[in-house]
Amino acid sequence: MKPETRNLKPLTFPALAGTIHGIFTRHGGYSRPPWHGLNFGHLVGDDPTAVDANFRLACAALNTDPARVASPFQVHGNRVWHVTAENISFRRERADGMITREPGILLHMRFADCTPLLFFDPVVGAVGLGHAGWRGTMQNVVGAVVQAMTDTFGSNPADIRLVIGPSIGVCCYQVGEDVWRAAVQAFADPAPLFDRSHGDMRFNLWEANRRQAEAAGVGEIVVSGICTSCHTDDFFSHRAEHGKTGRFGAFIGLTNSE
Template structure:
């Protein structure tokens, strides 16, 4: 794996390193961060800020990692609302009744309810954050290759339109750290799925050093967001496999790793 970028732009929040989008700076109504693998209490191979309870780590350690991240962002840990992610395109609408609960078989969460932190987990898949500053609404999505070809980005935009009246042109979108086209070698199943889902698959399936193609998750989700009408998109273009010292990478660790998270909340205003 080749290093795609030499510098990882990291902000420290109360000694917890996180990634944040420059285009979202100054929006006081939005509290969010994408965590790294640093700043927690878990030992290898989950070292150290592992947010997953399903990767073999001790429950008490994972809970402490959640507590530390929530404290760094000053969000209520008992209201943390997450999802059992299944690599699909189901979007969960979160209101007061769903606050603090886990949504089953869901890969995107949307809300217009303040003080309701949303959390999704990643280890190579793509975090996608959508903020509507006009209607003060929020969307968070998890896009692996299956979710991407199923249109999770588009589904999240459409769900925000239906639920909150969001205009796609008003949305601010951030595509977070994920495995890059430099490292994401894929097989025939993925190639065929991308060819069926996209009008320009060749641009999303660059050749690798060997005979197999690679898949550009960043570009694929950017394309879907643009086709849905989103115009303001910032892509981190940080490869988690290249930078597995900063982010958990399922591919780089051969499956022995934890999950980092994308956490976002609307502040009351």
């Protein structure tokens, strides 16, 4: 264990082997309750000094220069930002999808129930990252990132691997009629995406994003199957913690050797 990384335990995925990537749990950071401990969110009331220190810890764990990490201001839309060495920035661009083909640049976003989407095309050598809560899902962030990788890098969707990361599961995600109405517009067959067996209505973000990936032709789809609301010991959950919580971080980039 390296002392400077405080035993951080990011989740990694075999489907993304060949990239630098990780979805960090909340363990190991400096933030105090209710943001304890590895909070990446600057807009949730936490001490900015702790958030910055957490970010540097993660960069050290990923062996990455913080100046080479790109991150947008997430707005629950479907715009995709093509990150290059020339336009790299931190929380200035408004986007919920990111792509890059430049080795050494890391894409980074923050989550607390919304779905992290990690993309890798090993054939052209490109990565992508997406953020999809119910609003982003209805705007098909998955499809937008795949389209951007196809248009920008010439990716064949069949070569793309997608990891659908920890987010609120259908076990916990009670929603209202507004979500149902949006799903009727966004999906040809929305009913199977909702569970009404508990006397309320619950939305299945994982299956919705999986279906969109399938429709976009993505070759390999991995659903992590971890519910953030069921696992507040490991992850931040906006729902389960009644809005008083942090944001966990997801990162992906190409290795410098590629």
